[in-house]
Amino acid sequence: MLVVPSIRYSQLPRFQCSSLQAVRQLRQLQKAAVASLPTTLHRFSDPDVVDLRSDTLTHPTMQMRQAILNAPVGDDCYKEDPSVNLLQDTVAKLFGKEAALLFPTGVMANLVAMMVLCDSRTSEVLIGEFSHQMIYENGGLATLANVNPRILRNLADGTFDLEEVASKIRGNYAYEPTTKAICVENTQNYIGGRVIRPSFMKKLHSITSQHGVKIYVDGARIMNAAVALGIPPGDLLEYADVAAIGVAKGLAAPLGALLVGSTEFITNAYKIRKLLGGGMRQAGIIAAPALVALDTMPALLQRDHKHAKMLATKLAELVPLGLNIDMDAVETNMVMFTVEGLSVKEMIRLMAEPTDKDGGQYIIKLFDNGNTVRAVMHYHISAEDINKTVAKAGAVLRNLPHNNTPELQQQHDIM
Ligand SMILES: Cc1ncc(COP(=O)(O)O)c(C=O)c1O
Numbered sequence: 082m083l084v085v086p087s088i089r090y091s092q093l094p095r096f097q098c099s100s101l102q103a104v105r106q107l108r109q110l111q112k113a114a115v116a117s118l119p120t121t122l123h124r125f126s127d128p129d130v131v132d133l134r135s136d137t138l139t140h141p142t143m144q145m146r147q148a149i150l151n152a153p154v155g156d157d158c159y160k161e162d163p164s165v166n167l168l169q170d171t172v173a174k175l176f177g178k179e180a181a182l183l184f185p186t187g188v189m190a191n192l193v194a195m196m197v198l199c200d201s202r203t204s205e206v207l208i209g210e211f212s213h214q215m216i217y218e219n220g221g222l223a224t225l226a227n228v229n230p231r232i233l234r235n236l237a238d239g240t241f242d243l244e245e246v247a248s249k250i251r252g253n254y255a256y257e258p259t260t261k262a263i264c265v266e267n268t269q270n271y272i273g274g275r276v277i278r279p280s281f282m283k284k285l286h287s288i289t290s291q292h293g294v295k296i297y298v299d300g301a302r303i304m305n306a307a308v309a310l311g312i313p314p315g316d317l318l319e320y321a322d323v324a325a326i327g328v329a330k331g332l333a334a335p336l337g338a339l340l341v342g343s344t345e346f347i348t349n350a351y352k353i354r355k356l357l358g359g360g361m362r363q364a365g366i367i368a369a370p371a372l373v374a375l376d377t378m379p380a381l382l383q384r385d386h387k388h389a390k391m392l393a394t395k396l397a398e399l400v401p402l403g404l405n406i407d408m409d410a411v412e413t414n415m416v417m418f419t420v421e422g423l424s425v426k427e428m429i430r431l432m433a434e435p436t437d438k439d440g441g442q443y444i445i446k447l448f449d450n451g452n453t454v455r456a457v458m459h460y461h462i463s464a465e466d467i468n469k470t471v472a473k474a475g476a477v478l479r480n481l482p483h484n485n486t487p488e489l490q491q492q493h494d495i496m
Contacts, residue, residue, distance in 0.1 A: 101170055104153055104163035108372070129435075129443040131466040136302075136385075136414060136459040139333035144377060145370035152369035157183075157361050164365030168372050172326055172339045175375070177315035180347035181326075182354065183368060187301045187338040188218050189359055190325040194340055195226040197349045198262040198295050198323065205229040205258035206297075207249055209241065211271040212264060213299060229258040237410070239269030240281050243288060250292050262295040267317060268302045268309075271450065274389075274415030274457075276306045279316050286320035296320060301327035301338070304375075305413040308382040322346070331382050331414055331459055334374040337367050378460070385414040385458040388467055392416050392456060395471040402478040417453040422483055425454050431477045432470075445473050 132138055141149075155161035165183055173181040184190040191214050199206060206222065208215055210232050214222055222230050231249055233241045250260045263285070267277040282296070289296055298321045300306075307314040318324050323342035328334040340350050354360060361367070393411040396404055396418055403421035410417065420428050432445040448455040456470065478484055 101163075101167055104167045107153060107163075108167065112376075130446060131443060131462070131469055132446045133456040133458070133462065133466075133470065134446050134448040136331040136457050137329065139329075139331065139459045139461060141333060141335045141370050142373070142377070145334060145373045148369040148373045149366050152365040154363035154365035157364045158355075162363060162365045162368065164368040164372070165361075168368035169339065171372065171375065173341055175314055176318050176324065176326060176341045178318065178324075178341040179344045181339045181341045182347050182350050183361075183364060183371075184325075184338050184340065184354065184359060185336055185361065185367065187213075187299070187325055187327050187329075188221070189354070189357065190338040190340050191218060191299055192221045192225060193350050193353045193357065193359070194297055194323055194325060195222055195228050195262070196353045197346060198297060199226060199228040200349070201259075202227065203229075203258045204261045205231050205251060207231050207233050207241075207246060207260060207263040207294075209233050209235040209239075209264065209266065209269070211235040211269070212266050213270055213301065214264060214266075216271060228261075231258075231260070233263075235269065235272060237272065239266070239272045239275030239277055241265075241285070243284055246285065247288050250289070250294055252292065260292065260294050262297050262322075263289055264297045264299060265321070266299045266301075268306045268413050268415075270302065270415075273410050273417040273453075273455070274302065274305065274413035275410065276309050276412045277317075278310065279312070279319060282317070282320040295322040297322065298324035300324045302330050302413065303327070304379050305331055305382055305386070308379055309386060309413050328371040328374045331385055332371075332374040332378040333460060334371045335367075337371045339371075381460050382414065385460065385462070386412075388458040388462055388464065389414050389416050389456075391464065392458070392467045392470060395467065396474060399471075399475055399478055402475070402484050403481070404474070404478060414458040416456045416458075417450065418456075419453055420478065420481075422481060425449050425452065428454050428477070432473055443469055443473075445470050 153163045155163060157165045169181040169183060206228055208230050222228050233245060251257045253259050265277055269275040286296060298318060303314060303317055303326055306317055323346055326339045326341060328337045389411050393406055393408055393416045396406050397408060404418055406418040426449060429447045429449055432447055435444050
């Protein structure tokens with residue numbers, strides 16, 4: 082049984098002032114008090130379920146839960162929540178920007194960023210066809226921000242063709258929308274967690290800066306990109322004007338995202354967040370676990386990336402049975418694959434069917450990514466879960482009619 086040491090309030094100094102220095106001191110004491118708590122925590126859900134649908138499924142760790150309990154709070158609409166102020170200050174510094182602003186969700190952060198960057202009518206943004214903003218955000222860009230999205234092809238590595246970018250930038254011509262910003266997603270989720278490198282950002286900037294076009298980064302998983310490249314996270318944003326930083330994906334905070342940018346941008350974003358009902362009161366209970374997430378979780382992302390490679394390598398053994406996978410595309414915590422002669426939906430359904438045959442008595446949950454099946458690694462996923470997934474995939478594939486020949490059965494009786 083997990084024993085959770087609790088911090089007694091009487092042991093903590095009373096929180097009397099809202100200065101960043103005071104809250105930093107308090108946090109040091111809290112950090113020492115929770116250091117003995119496990120960073121990771123096994124999921125509370127059914128152990129017979131291996132849930133690989135997303136890293137958004139991560140539960141907050143014990144340290145995060147303890148931080149919520151002990152968070153110094155205030156009214157953030159008066160900018161008096163010390164935990165929020167500390168988080169914003171920490172994230173702005175970490176990403177090399179002047180200021181930061183906390184949001185409940187990445188979707189709201191993306192929307193507000195677009196509303197601020199495109200603050201006049203007839204504005205346009207260049208955006209990847211496979212970006213989260215285009216696919217999964219209810220068209221908020223057009224319907225709420227009144228911005229014209231101009232679609233760019235996403236290349237296989239998640240980047241854009243720079244000639245296409247240059248040809249699609251539009252100036253101040255009376256008949257056409259004016260390009261105000263370009264959106265980059267790092268890591269690129271839909272394509273499989275691809276990492277957008279600083280070298281690409283530099284080239285992009287050399288084009289956009291000639292036209293006053295701002296670079297926006299949806300960094301829901303930007304820490305995965307930094308960990309994969311082994312570079313400080315700020316290096317990824319050197320050529321970006323504004324970014325959204327996610328803390329509720331692989332970093333496992335329960336919710337939250339922060340916009341980072343210039344002080345002027347953040348001042349404007351603050352007003353638009355309020356307009357949308359995003360002004361929060363004692364938001365320290367969101368900020369406190371986010372601070373723990375930034376302290377403790379990046380080190381664990383490396384393990385998720387290793388697990389993704391492990392899963393991909395083992396799935397590649399099923400290629401003779403009709404599984405398609407691009408090993409080079411596995412850069413962070415996601416694995417994409419397809420199965421010949423089987424739709425994505427059907428593969429997902431079969432993997433989620435409980436069975437006590439070769440695959441054992443458990444189910445595997447996977448994500449329907451349109452043309453591919455997606456499996457996402459996160460800190461709840463163990464090497465054993467990966468073995469179960471591969472065993473189950475092998476059983477599903479061997480049972481397909483076209484694999485049900487004695488030769489193939491014998492040849493690939495590998496699980
Ligand atoms: C790339 C990307 N951007 C933005 C979001 C939205 O984040 P949130 O769920 O916090 O609104 C997600 C969510 O999965 C995402 O994958």
